[in-house]
Amino acid sequence: MKRIYMDHAATTPVRKEALKAMLPYFTEKYGNASSLHSFGVEAATALDKARETIARLIGASPEEIVFTSSGTEADNLAIKGFALANQERGNHIITSAIEHHAVLNACKWLEERGFRVTYLPVDKDGLVSVADVRSAITPKTILISIMHANNEIGTIQPIEDIGRVAREKGIAFHSDAVQTFGHIPVNVNNLRVDMLSLSAHKLYGPKGVGALYVRKGIDIVPLFHGGPHEKGRRAGTENVAGIVGFATAASLAVKEMPKESRRLTKLRDKIIKSILKAGEDDDRMRGVRLNGHPTRRVPNNVNFSFQGAEGESIVLRLNEKGIAASTGSACSSHELKASHVLLALGIGEEMAHGSLRITLGKDNTEKDVNDLIRILPDIIFSLREISATAKKTHHAENDNNEESE
DSSP: OOOEEOBTTTOOOOOHHHHHHHTHHHHTSOOOTTOSSHHHHHHHHHHHHHHHHHHHHHTOOGGGEEEESOHHHHHHHHHHHHHHHSTTTOOEEEEETTOOHHHHHHHHHHHTTTOEEEEEOOOTTSOOOHHHHHHHOOTTEEEEEOOSBOTTTOBBOOHHHHHHHHHHHTOEEEEEOTTTBTTBOOOHHHHTOSEEEEESTTTTSOTTOEEEEEOTTOOOOOSSOSSOHHHHTSOSOOOHHHHHHHHHHHHHHHHHHHHHHHHHHHHHHHHHHHHHHHHHHOGGGOSEEEOSOSSSBOTTEEEEEETTOOHHHHHHHHHHTTEEOBSSOGGGTTOOSOOHHHHHTTOOHHHHHTEEEEEOOTTOOHHHHHHHHHHHHHHHHHHHHHHHHHHHHHHHHHHHHHHHO
């Protein structure tokens, strides 16, 4: 059975060019970039080149790039690092209700230490209102953090407009661009951000590598204490091989982006149109909802909710058919509670539990999409039949219990 991978928002395979670029730094060029001998210089040179590449791709300067272990660490460094470095100026932070848990939990950690956080609502499509951002600002506001695009529903936020408000008010602005870098244009000057989080494994680079852009003049305190690595902003020996792979993968992703974005958008829209049409024409598929903005979304993301079908069960049934998808964020996949993102859209708890996230990648074909469209209705119908039978049995048992009393 052919396996079809449609969970690229969770992670992507390392592309062969990135792997090839990385391999020498595990074996032949294994020096520590802080060492003064030739092995160290070789590693430091590779590190500098990778830093220049990432900086160029987002319109930054090399000294503004801090390499991290992940997008999660980048988010934490941005939010905690900035808040702690600037707490004398104020203690108020603005974010949204649908941020990644790396942002939300960092904010909660700060709340436990005396900071105030405003969690802005979103509309039914998952969009943050720029007017709400402006209204939430107080004299104590020091930081705004709004993600570029949501990892579950793919909605792209009006980052440029929010950045304009932040600049007007003299407030630092951070954005998590983990789901957008390498997929849609990301330029720190166009976006008007002061800090930007990136991750390698979402664009066919290795896991365990990320980066934080920190605009010149922005003060942050390090989360880790040790050596003077990354200009004192992130202690610890750099993962040279991973960083080299990150730069290689990112460079290729940005180069291929115009063509690949058009291709994936076409496949994405075919899935959306076909499944929503099936919801209208096929009784087995009634009660389907598209989550996220219909057009203002990353090219590869589709997210549906199905009435009367559990998301986990949909994912497992698809897996039996050789199709890998998810029911939300991979970071939350082991939690039984409904997605905080879908609940924030105003979707009821039951409908939120019936979500399916499909995220396409460079190896997905139109045949893969056709297979998904063909297989999914039978799965939804089957699960609804099971759910309806279970409900009838439950009601019958309750009736019998009431009679025996």
